[in-house]
Amino acid sequence: MSAKGGSSPTRAQVAPMGSGRYRFMVGVVLVALAVLVGRIVDLHVIDRLFLQGQGDARTLRVETIDAHRGMVTSRHGEPLAISTPVVSLWANPQELPSDDIQRMMLARALGMSLADLNARIERYAEHEFMYLRRRMTPADAQPILDMRLPGVYAQHEYKRYYPSGEVTAQLVGVTNIDDKGQEGVELAYNSFLAGQPGKRRVLKDRKGRLVRDLHLIKEAKPGGNLALSIDLRLQYMAYRELKAAVDEHNADGGTLVMMDAKTGEVLAMANLPSYNPNNRAELDANGLRNQAITDAFEPGSVMKPLAMSAALETARFSPETVIDTSPGWMRVDNFTIRDFRNYGDLSMAGILLHSSNIGMTRVALQLEEDAVWNRYHELGLGQAPGTGFPGETTGSLPTPFDWSDSKRASMSYGYGVAVSALQLASAYTAIANEGKRMPPSLLKLPSPPQGEQVMSPRVADDLLHMLEAIVQPNAGGSRAVVPGYRVAGKTGTVRKVTQTGYQQTAYRSLFAGIAPVTDPRIVTVVMIDNAKKGDYYGGLVAAPVFGRVVGKALRLLDVLPDKKEAVE
Structure with a gap:
């Protein structure tokens, strides 16, 4: 043993300690390796599906492919x-x-x-x-x-x-x-x-x-x-003329419906007020409604030809039958019915020409109690038009149960019932189409539908010529005249109805017509709502719109003029 440093440990003395440490470290490594292998086995065998699903959830996606919306034409x-x-x-x-x-x-x-x-x-x-x-x-x-x-x-x-x-x-x-x-x-x-x-x-x-x-x-x-069934040329023209009339008369709005008399297809349907669907920032909710289909109104005198068709179907009446309308007013139940003036004796054609309420009342009261109601029902009134358009109105056609004479009378000249412009146009196709009413269609049809025979061809022809007399110079519908074409139609002016009853200073101005008379091609209904500037009568407000629209439409559709002087 050294005196300075003392004795130093020998190799034999340190060996046991080194060997223990070594074994400990080897054990730790083996345990860690076992844990790692176990974890690998756990991940790849036991939890494989779970982990794969978790991985897929973070990388795989199912995306929707938008379907291109179809075009409307x-x-x-x-x-x-x-x-x-x-x-x-x-x-x-x-x-x-x-x-x-x-x-x-x-x-x-x-x-x-x-x-x-x-x-x-x-x-x-x-x-x-x-x-x-x-x-x-x-x-x-x-x-x-x-x-x-x-x-x-x-x-x-x-x-x-x-x-x-x-x-x-x-x-x-x-x-x-x-x-x-x-x-x-x-x-x-x-x-x-x-x-x-x-x-x-x-x-x-x-x-x-x-x-x-x-x-x-x-x-x-x-x-x-x-x-769709509409002709875009006619649609633009109809909207332009309707807007001009609404602006000219400071009206609340207006509606125009033009139908193909042979097929019932709607060739033009314009409404005011309207809106721009491409910019709805200042949208007026009133402009959303397609009034021609969704809104019903009392039509007034434009219904007289339709009611008269029920009388002409009987042997009791013909276009020449004379009705005494003197003295220009009459009492029915507790109501007074008046004409514009005392027209005296009028033929059935004269009743339509002068729009006599007295004449229509005397005719209606000679018919069966439900005769006029049945004819209106056959013409599609009081029923949904069947276009599939959301919100289409059925109008109002009260059931003929224990009716009073005044109710029968008012219905014959267009009060007490409510129709849409589309229903009215469809009803007039029966006059234009030899008594066969064509159901309205908003879609282009591959072929004309059968239609429904609701009046005899003779009655339809009689009415067509009776209505032609109204669209003549110096007659009530003179402003609906179309140069070169024979036109038939009927004016109407009716007080507006609100929740408080009939308004004293608010009217609807109407004209329903057919052209050309020789071979009817189109039926058109015009309604101007509450004209507040100038006149408000249907013959002065709605008839001119009809004349301008129908004249241009006939030329656009290449319909040949049928007036004798025009042909010659």
């Missing part, structure tokens, strides 16, 4: 409603940059303030999805996408566009922001137009970016195209 194929591709920008609030500079750039590009953007992000902070701006044009959306901001993504959609704007607004209708029909034809035929969306499986990274399109699950089926 006119009878000649002009687009009335089409879908155009747009881009909706959305964001994951949890991924958006937090610094104000990038957020300010994003806010400016979106056309909003930084404060509004921050408030929106804060509101959706716990969510992974929020819209930034919907339905942008691809050109407007691309600069924002080019900024490549974290958390900003694009979603491709479709937006509905209406090329004819307010001219066909109430008929075609509109879709909402999700491209679902809300009004008009868009709503009535939504399932047909919408089609069926498809699905595809895609692979995305953790930021939601597309990595690979894996496979198609279900192919998208585009919506069907729908051809």
Whole structure:
């Protein structure tokens, strides 16, 4: 043993300690390796399906493929409603940059303030999805996408566009922001137009970016195209003339319906007020209604030819039958019925020419109690037109149960009943079509329908010529005259009815007519609602609109003139 440093441990003395340490370390490594192997076995065998599902949930997505909404067209194929591709920008609030500079750039590009953007992000902070701006044009959306901001993504959609704007607004209708029909034809035929969306499986990274399109699950089926019956040339012209008349007379609104006398197809249907379906920022709710189909009103004297048809079907009456209307007024029950003046003896044709309430009353009271009601019912009044249009009115045709004489009388000259402009036009097709009423159609028909024979051809022909006498110079419908064509029609002026009863200074001005008489092609009904400037009589307000619209329509449809002097 050394004196300085003492004795040092020998190799034999340290060996047991080193061997124990070594064995301990080897044991630790073996245990760790066993745990690792066990974990690997657990992950790849026991929990394999669970973990694979969790992984797929974070990378695999099933995306919806939007179905292109079908197009709505006119009878000649002009687009009335089409879908155009747009881009909706959305964001994951949890991924958006937090610094104000990038957020300010994003806010400016979106056309909003930084404060509004921050408030929106804060509101959706716990969510992974929020819209930034919907339905942008691809050109407007691309600069924002080019900024490549974290958390900003694009979603491709479709937006509905209406090329004819307010001219066909109430008929075609509109879709909402999700491209679902809300009004008009868009709503009535939504399932047909919408089609069926498809699905595809895609692979995305953790930021939601597309990595690979894996496979198609279900192919998208585009919506069907729908051809309406309207002729867009006639529609534009009818809307323009109706608007001019409403403005000229400072009226509350107006309606015009033009039907093909042979098929019942609606060639034009215009309403005022209207609205622009492409810009609904200042939408007037009154403009949404397609008044020609959804609104019913008392029609007044335009009903007299239809009521008279019931009398002419009997052996008791003919166009030459004379009725005494003196002294120009009469009492029925507790009511006084008046004519404009004392017309004395009038033929049946004269009753229509002078629009005599007394004459119609005396005729109606000689018929069976339900005769006029039956004829109105046969003409489709009091029943839904069957167009499929949402909200179409049935009008009002009270059941003939224990009717008073005054009720029968008022119904014969158009009071106590309510009809829509479409119902009235359809009823007049019976006069134009040899007694056969054609049901109205808003869709282009592949072939003419059978129609329903509601009056004899003889009666229809008699009425057609009786109505022609009204549309002559110096007659009540003189302002409906169409140069070169023979025209038949009837004027009507009726007090408006509100919840407080008949109004003393508010009227509806009407004209219902047929042209040309030789071979009727179109039936047109015009109604001007509450003309407040100038005249309000149907012959002075509605008849001129009829004359201008029908004259232009006949020329557009290449209908040959049938007036003798025009032909010669």
